[in-house]
Amino acid sequence: MALNQFMFYLLAAVIMVCSVLTITSRRILRAAFYLLCVLIATAGIYFMLDYQFIAGVQLILYAGGIVVLIIFSVLLTSHISQKFAKPGLARVIPGVLAAVAGFVLSAMTVLSFPFQPSGQPAIGNDMRTIGLQLLSVEKNGYALPFEVISVLLLASMVGAIVVAKKEKSKEKP
Amino acid sequence: MSFIYDFSSATQAIDQWLKANLSPTGAFVAELALVGLTILLAYAVIGLYLVYAERKVCAFMQNRVGPNRVGKWGLLQTMADLIKLLMKELIPIRKSDKLLFNVAPYLVIIASFLGIAAIPFAKGLHAIDFNIGVFYIMAVSSIGVIGILLAGWSSNSKYSLIGAMRSGAQVVSYELSVGLALLSVVIFSGSMQLSTIVESQANGWWILKGHLPAMISFVIFLIASTAEINRGPFDLAEAESELTAGFHTEYSGIRFAFFFLAEYMNMFIVAAMAATVFLGGWMPFHLGNLEAFNRVMDFIPPVVWFFGKTIFIIYLIMWFKWTFPRLRIDQLLTLEWKYLLPLNLLNTVVIAFLVLMGWYFK
Numbered sequence: 330m331a332l333n334q335f336m337f338y339l340l341a342a343v344i345m346v347c348s349v350l351t352i353t354s355r356r357i358l359r360a361a362f363y364l365l366c367v368l369i370a371t372a373g374i375y376f377m378l379d380y381q382f383i384a385g386v387q388l389i390l391y392a393g394g395i396v397v398l399i400i401f402s403v404l405l406t407s408h409i410s411q412k413f414a415k416p417g418l419a420r421v422i423p424g425v426l427a428a429v430a431g432f433v434l435s436a437m438t439v440l441s442f443p444f445q446p447s448g449q450p451a452i453g454n455d456m457r458t459i460g461l462q463l464l465s466v467e468k469n470g471y472a473l474p475f476e477v478i479s480v481l482l483l484a485s486m487v488g489a490i491v492v493a494k495k496e497k498s499k500e501k502p
Numbered sequence: 503m504s505f506i507y508d509f510s511s512a513t514q515a516i517d518q519w520l521k522a523n524l525s526p527t528g529a530f531v532a533e534l535a536l537v538g539l540t541i542l543l544a545y546a547v548i549g550l551y552l553v554y555a556e557r558k559v560c561a562f563m564q565n566r567v568g569p570n571r572v573g574k575w576g577l578l579q580t581m582a583d584l585i586k587l588l589m590k591e592l593i594p595i596r597k598s599d600k601l602l603f604n605v606a607p608y609l610v611i612i613a614s615f616l617g618i619a620a621i622p623f624a625k626g627l628h629a630i631d632f633n634i635g636v637f638y639i640m641a642v643s644s645i646g647v648i649g650i651l652l653a654g655w656s657s658n659s660k661y662s663l664i665g666a667m668r669s670g671a672q673v674v675s676y677e678l679s680v681g682l683a684l685l686s687v688v689i690f691s692g693s694m695q696l697s698t699i700v701e702s703q704a705n706g707w708w709i710l711k712g713h714l715p716a717m718i719s720f721v722i723f724l725i726a727s728t729a730e731i732n733r734g735p736f737d738l739a740e741a742e743s744e745l746t747a748g749f750h751t752e753y754s755g756i757r758f759a760f761f762f763l764a765e766y767m768n769m770f771i772v773a774a775m776a777a778t779v780f781l782g783g784w785m786p787f788h789l790g791n792l793e794a795f796n797r798v799m800d801f802i803p804p805v806v807w808f809f810g811k812t813i814f815i816i817y818l819i820m821w822f823k824w825t826f827p828r829l830r831i832d833q834l835l836t837l838e839w840k841y842l843l844p845l846n847l848l849n850t851v852v853i854a855f856l857v858l859m860g861w862y863f864k
Contacts, residue, residue: 332527358655362602365648381634385641393644393677400651401670409599409658455633456694 336377343370355413358403365396382459506803510626537629541619545767550580552766556820563824590755595657598752602656607753607760609649614767616642621774622696624784624804635696636684639775640677643730646768647673650732650739650749653761657752665748668831669732669739675838676736679726682846686712686719686853687779690862700783707782711863715853720780722846724818727776729834731768734823738831769819770812777811784808 347366354360368391375384416424466472516536520529554569554577561568569576595603617639622628632638647670654666688694690712691702702708709716729736740748750761777783784804788796829837856862 332530356599358599358602358652362605362652369645381632381638385632385634385637388641389637389644393641393647397644397647397651397670397674400648400655401667401674404651404655404663404667404670409655410597 333377337374340370340373340377343367344374355415357407357411357413358400358409361396361399361403364399365392368392368396382456506805508625513626537619541615541629545615545618546763548770549763549766550584552770552816553583553762554580555816556766559817559820560824563821584759587759588756592757593752593754595659595752598658599656602652603752604757606649606653606656607757607764609652610646610764611649611760611767613642613646613649614764614771616645617771618767618774620696621771622700622778622783623808627805628697631695631697633693633695636688636694636699636775636779639771640681640684643768643771644673644677646764649764653753654749657749659752661745661747661751662749665739665745665751669749671831672732672736672738672834673730675835676726676729679722679838679842679846680730682843682850683719683723683726684775684779686716686850689850689853689857690716696778696783699779700785703782703785705788706863707780707785707787709780712853712856713862715849715856716780718849719846719853720776722842722849723776723780724815726838726842727772728819728822729838731765731772733765733769733819735826735828736834737823737828738834769816773812773815773819774808776815777808781811781815782807783811 344367347363347370351360351363351367354363368387372384372387372392375381375387462469463471463475517529517533520532523529524532557579558568558576569579572579572582594600619629620632620635620638620642622631650669650673651666654662654664654669657663687699687708690708691699693699693702699708703711705711709720732739738748740750745751750758753761784807786796786799786802786804786807788799
């Protein structure tokens with residue numbers, strides 16, 4: 330077995346096992362830790378594909394950003410002794426059925442799609458190309474989605490500030 | 503002795519020898535093992551001697567002698583400490599989260615290990631040269647804080663938890679300033695690849711070529727990265743006078759040593775990044791067209807240049823720790839969000855304008 334394949338199977342196994350553990354773990358911080366493993370292994374697959382920028386983004390945004398925020402909020406809200414109750418049979422059976430149905434549906438879609446290697450030459454993955462592509466307004470440019478997302482981000486930041494801001498005290502001193 | 507100036511011929515010779523004697527897979531695995539072993543050894547030795555240097559610098563600042571019994575000038579003191587730590591008992595904590603408690607030190611040390619792999623030590627002595635080098639180092643260093651947070655939470659101790667919370671707030675906010683400060687040089691050199699950044703400083707270091715804005719971002723980088731690696735005066739996460747030892751209160755033996763070593767190696771990585779990005783890395787100090795002067799500077803090997811600059815910055819960081827009083831958590835966050843970040847954003851815009859107009863030394 331070539332090393333490439335070996336690494337792929339290793340990373341894929343980590344992703345699959347840790348994904349299952351993420352949703353079945355009954356301790357919330359352990360779930361966050363398993364999620365971290367999934368995200369890091371995904372970054373590893375991006376590194377294998379030579380898409381270093383995406384891998385870096387995966388690490389810095391998901392592993393270093395979102396998971397840190399999740400862990401931080403867990404630290405603020407829950408105690409170490411806290412454990413989720415074991416779900417009853419009435420919840421487990423529909424849950425498993427829904428998961429199996431979802432798996433079958435997506436597996437059928439993936440298997441029925443005729444994957445063909447693209448004949449087009451790959452666009453380079455160095456930073457300059459990515460940057461130009463991101464800000465280009467021509468065909469295949471990403472300027473519009475980029476701007477729309479920044480508006481969304483601004484809206485959510487304003488919303489967060491409004492929520493977090495203290496009410497101005499009504500009574501005059 | 504010519505290989506001391508350019509390691510690429512030496513590494514290529516090893517590469518060819520391995521490929522001639524082993525199967526392709528075997529050669530690849532052997533190279534991985536060799537590089538890993540070299541970095542591991544360098545990691546341990548540098549880490550131990552940084553601890554020694556810290557104790558000596560601290561001692562001299564406080565008008566003491568410092569470690570001076572084990573070996574000449576106490577040079578073997580930290581080795582002895584390491585052996586002691588290796589033999590100490592690993593105390594298990596009841597009612598702690600065992601899995602996360604055991605994993606946390608490894609996460610911290612793996613993060614700094616990943617970072618050190620991408621640092622250019624000298625010409626041709628560069629384990630992985632990504633085209634996103636600067637970004638990669640920022641990305642992997644952001645994983646270390648997860649280890650600190652997990653350690654604090656899983657110990658089931660209030661001191662650890664408070665330490666971890668402080669550290670989380672601190673690292674997440676100061677990461678922004680570190681990134682923006684590094685971005686200024688990325689704008690100047692037009693690349694994130696560390697080897698390209700070093701090459702672009704052949705005719706002068708960016709701190710000089712980029713004049714005032716580069717100096718501002720250098721100072722911001724020093725302040726913010728000192729905070730990011732949880733060192734004094736920003737060592738709130740382990741503030742020993744109020745939190746016993748912060749997030750690693752409950753750790754003992756080699757697991758504690760891992761936190762300790764990772765902290766010092768993070769300091770090394772930060773200093774090496776500052777040296778590489780702002781002070782030219784392994785590039786000798788060159789001045790425009792002064793041919794004779796440049797020749798003399800070229801005579802000093804690149805390794806010496808790199809470690810000289812790195813040690814200088816490490817000394818600066820240690821100097822901070824032993825002269826400034828520790829900040830309060832609100833002062834710390836005010837410094838970042840109200841002063842450093844706006845200044846940094848403004849500085850980045852100014853640098854983009856300078857590069858657009860070509861108003862810097864090319």
